[in-house]
């Protein structure tokens with residue numbers, strides 16, 4: 001089968017389409033998925049550049065990618081809740097397991113796979129898993145009560161945009177931080193109550209911070225004794241004024257993904273797709289994400 005292979009750590013030019021062995025028979029607890037699309041995430045760029053090499057045993061040559069949407073083509077003997085032909089989504093922790101999704105067929109444990117939202121095209125569903133699970137799990141870690149206020153930084157990014165929508169569904173009042181005034185309408189459309197820019201944050205006001213932009217200064221918006229969760233481990237805000245600070249690392253979670261897919265089908269969560277790239281132009285997709293200003297997900301299609 002064809003896959004986008006990272007030959008050695010480095011720039012986007014190290015990505016190329018190669019023939020690799022196709023998984024044929026799934027393990028008893030696993031399924032095979034014929035990929036409709038993978039999505040590109042910042043972690044793929046970081047892994048490609050070797051930034052995670054110190055805490056991962058997975059090494060090139062390897063297939064990158066955490067997000068996949070596609071069709072089940074085979075199920076292991078112990079799998080009871082998925083069938084051949086099902087449209088599914090999954091988030092695969094590629095950095096830890098080496099199971100990359102930039103491939104025509106992906107073998108994954110059934111427990112991390114969920115039915116795809118029926119209201120989306122098979123490919124577009126690939127925009128949901130990593131960003132959705134990250135937003136959901138970070139909000140869980142923040143554990144703010146209904147009616148509380150939260151500042152979400154990077155509010156029109158992949159994780160931020162889903163976090164804004166999920167926070168509203170949890171009854172939180174959302175202050176959205178965006179870098180540029182041109183993103184204000186988008187943040188409001190996602191459900192933000194108020195939009196601020198990084199230089200104009202409220203002071204010691206909100207109950208919680210969900211930090212996705214890598215801007216630790218944002219902690220100044222949190223009230224004394226409030227809570228902060230960051231998803232950017234390299235830019236953790238220093239604790240101050242009794243504020244609890246935690247880092248959230250996304251975890252594989254089939255049931256959590258299923259819950260997110262149901263919200264999409266209920267029209268309560270909207271996914272944004274920026275552009276589709278054939279596997280052959282994966283390097284271009286990596287360059288586009290690195291350049292910034294992308295609003296919505298970049299998808300890779302076999």
Ligand SMILES: NC(=O)c1ccc[n+]([C@@H]2O[C@H](COP(=O)([O-])OP(=O)(O)OC[C@H]3O[C@@H](n4cnc5c(N)ncnc54)[C@H](OP(=O)(O)O)[C@@H]3O)[C@@H](O)[C@H]2O)c1
Pocket residue numbers: 041042043130131134153154155156157158159160177178179198212213214215230231232233248249250251292293294
């Ligand atoms: N801990 C985890 O498990 C986990 C999971 C997923 C992602 N992450 C990390 O979380 C971060 C966001 O991921 P993502 O997929 O949402 O990325 P993304 O789609 O690129 O979104 C990032 C957003 O933040 C904005 N931004 C960047 N710097 C900013 C600043 N100084 N002030 C305000 N906004 C700023 C970007 O704007 P521009 O486009 O204009 O630059 C963009 O809108 C990445 O660092 C990623 O590695 C961590």
